[in-house]
Amino acid sequence: MGGPAFSPLYQQIKALITRSLQTGEWKPGEAIPSEMELAARFKVSQGTVRKAIDELAAENLVVRRQGKGTFVATHAEEKIQYRFLRLVPDDERAEGRIERRILECRRVRAPADIARVLELKSGDTAVQIRRLLVFAGQPVVFDDIWLPGAAFKGLTAERLAEYRGPLYGLFESEFGVRMIRAEEKIRSVAADVSVAALLDVPAGMPLLSVERLSFTYGDKPVEVRRGLYNTQAHYYRNELS
């Protein structure tokens, strides 16, 4: 091993694997080396590698598939699409496809509050995206999204409109930014006139305000997303344990 070390071996291995994920040695969707190979590379037993990977799997950084291998998690997979979207239709049969409508995509000086949480220097540029999520023809979510401009050069409304699937899939494949985890602050607010028009509801209608801060490797914040959800026919689902 050789590195300085005051933590359990498997935690060091986990950190090494995480680093390889971060640097892109293995790309999203690809298989990482087998447990035996990694054990040989790091000169530890297979059991130690296994425990490291167990934790990475628990954190959704990798996905194990028996008989096939261990794969780098991705937001682009059909099955786990919209991993972070907790909105569920009341009528569960009405699953339906989600349509995305880009309203705006522009590069601007980051406002102070955005700059602070994204850890930008004052004057740095940010990308602002406004969009609607439309379920079965009804606009249900209005999102106001902020990204650091430096990491998302070349992101335009056209690119967004072309892309099929969740934004996080695009961020991952086109900009190499993988969203790992997020924190949400949820409140109840009244729709103002402009949002009411976009969501096709009366002004003053109670909406769910979902302010999300998303992080990539190393707990680096890379997205602020302010969502307003119409919860007349959908609800935000949460599990407590």
Add this chain to the structure above:
Amino acid sequence: MGGPAFSPLYQQIKALITRSLQTGEWKPGEAIPSEMELAARFKVSQGTVRKAIDELAAENLVVRRQGKGTFVATHAEEKIQYRFLRLVPDDERAEGRIERRILECRRVRAPADIARVLELKSGDTAVQIRRLLVFAGQPVVFDDIWLPGAAFKGLTAERLAEYRGPLYGLFESEFGVRMIRAEEKIRSVAADVSVAALLDVPAGMPLLSVERLSFTYGDKPVEVRRGLYNTQAHYYRNELS
């Protein structure tokens, strides 16, 4: 082992330990036998017991403490109080104690919708509790709580008023009902006149509606809780991963 078995050994061990938790062989807050003892009892290796306990710890059914033992999780502990309450003050310094005000506690025929989700027979009695949670003098949460009457005989407003600490602590110590996990459906709604008065807000104010269904061992539903949260100075916090 001897028992019928088509699942991994450690899953069977986990089920056996869960059963002992359920029957009350070890009470909340107490230590369960050491890994070595359990391994001897079940005639498996310590590693297998360890893996079973690992999962129980991940599900918050037990808590491991190095050098001391493994303990049955409890809602009554000071440190983890209000484990299921996700409401956080905007001003993090204003942590403060939470005051509970019982408004009502009565036994009634379970309404059809409650009976259905609690899996009661039509005509079975239910306990209904209405209460406020007061943060720093301000009422912030109104809860309308429903419990199956059979499991909560002797639950009165007086007992509730006397008890210090979270309801789930009382349910656990007085009625032997441990809440293991819960599902919440969250929406944004307008305050009606009566709730507005209780929460000291104008009628029509947007409130967070949190409908919780709580489960005990064996995924048995044992509580419906309809909460209305004033999110002017607090927010509902969630972690996505």
Add this chain to the structure above:
DNA sequence: GAGTGGTCTAGACCACACT
């Protein structure tokens, strides 16, 4: 020092997927 959970190893065998 004795007892507990936590780490690490090495080896055996099982379940599953591809070919």
Add this chain to the structure above:
DNA sequence: GTGTGGTCTAGACCACTCC
């Protein structure tokens, strides 16, 4: 069959808590 992850074992040693 070969290779992958998944299970199970047995034993050694470490870290922490309490006496």
